[in-house]
């Protein structure tokens with residue numbers, strides 16, 4: 001079933017009776033060439049690119065809950081490519097290019113909106129660092145514009161520019177950055193993978209990993225044992241727990257990140273805006289809600305809900321940046337479990353156990369990575385070589401100390417990234 005304007009018109013005129021399920025609800029087979037554990041954005045995009053680019057279709061995605069019920073359906077939907085360090089910068093640049101063709105590629109409306117992201121700066125030192133980041137982005141071939149206060153005031157007049165503690169000195173704009181509808185991204189990839197023959201198996205929790213003579217043989221699940229030649233762990237906040245089933249201890253901590261949405265308002269915020277002093281970011285959804293978030297809850301946890309000190313911290317940051325937000329009522333808040341790596345950068349690599357691959361360490365930035373990550377992991381699984389845009393995401397950097405990508409400059413501390 002293809003989506004098109006004509007199709008919407010036809011269905012609208014004939015009682016919407018011709019729509020079909022977006023993917024097959026598959027029954028597990030005894031054996032697959034590749035099993036992907038985790039039906040989030042990264043697992044589903046990996047399955048899609050395995051089928052599409054490499055012709056590998058004897059693949060199952062095993063999801064313990066429902067597709068898109070994890071972080072991929074819980075994030076604040078910001079998509080950007082404004083990374084500074086080699087390793088990260090080329091990867092996110094590649095991912096943004098995939099985003100730009102994604103809706104056509106998937107024939108699915110993921111509501112990708114390149115409305116522009118503005119990162120604000122509040123001191124001379126911050127301006128220098130941000131100008132350097134902008135130059136690095138331009139050198140790589142991406143877009144970046146340094147904005148003066150006068151330019152900002154024309155674009156986003158509702159910010160508190162002269163706030164005594166954190167006055168706004170300017171901003172860095174990436175026009176190609178923006179947002180996408182998070183769960184539609186999961187559904188679009190699921191549909192694309194299923195159409196190409198991938199089995200998507202929901203309510204199927206992996207409870208054990210079978211390894212014989214240093215080689216992966218398959219998994220134990222709540223729906224029985226399934227054999228596999230290759231296995232990828234793509235479970236975000238559960239990475240350490242699932243890798244432990246293979247006897248591995250990953251350098252990953254799981255932390256809670258919360259997000260908030262207000263009641264629907266008339267259009268008032270055109271861009272994504274990031275506060276340079278308080279780790280606060282905000283955009284307005286197509287339904288009108290202001291969607292925003294802030295820092296981690298700062299303690300390790302597997303609970304997909306947060307605590308009040310961060311609620312207070314985020315609200316304070318919002319009020320500091322744009323006092324008008326105080327007039328809106330918060331409708332909901334929720335949390336997700338973040339897979340925090342020590343340097344704040346991801347891992348896409350072999351595990352060291354034959355046939356077992358890892359994809360984790362996305363911290364709170366993995367939504368924008370969904371297309372690039374799936375492309376890179378599919379390439380690694382299919383060819384046993386790293387994708388050219390993801391050569392630095394190696395696991396052994398945490399053992400050797402070589403090649404760390406500490407984007408935030410905070411040192412190897414999970415809770416500061």
Ligand SMILES: Cc1cc2nc3c(=O)[nH]c(=O)nc-3n(C[C@H](O)[C@H](O)[C@H](O)COP(=O)(O)OP(=O)(O)OC[C@H]3O[C@@H](n4cnc5c(N)ncnc54)[C@H](O)[C@@H]3O)c2cc1C
Pocket residue numbers: 037038039040041042043062063064065066068069070071072073074075076077078079204205206207234235236237238242257258259293334335336337338362363364365366367368369
């Ligand atoms: C509040 C919040 C805001 C965020 N904002 C942004 C943002 O603005 N921009 C951005 O780029 N990123 C953002 N992120 C980060 C981004 O959402 C994540 O990095 C990304 O979604 C993680 O990858 P995933 O989609 O594959 O994870 P998930 O969707 O969590 O997928 C992992 C899946 O694995 C499944 N699983 C776990 N264990 C097992 C098992 N044993 N067996 C089978 N299945 C299992 C889980 O049920 C889950 O569905 C945010 C995250 C949160 C929580």
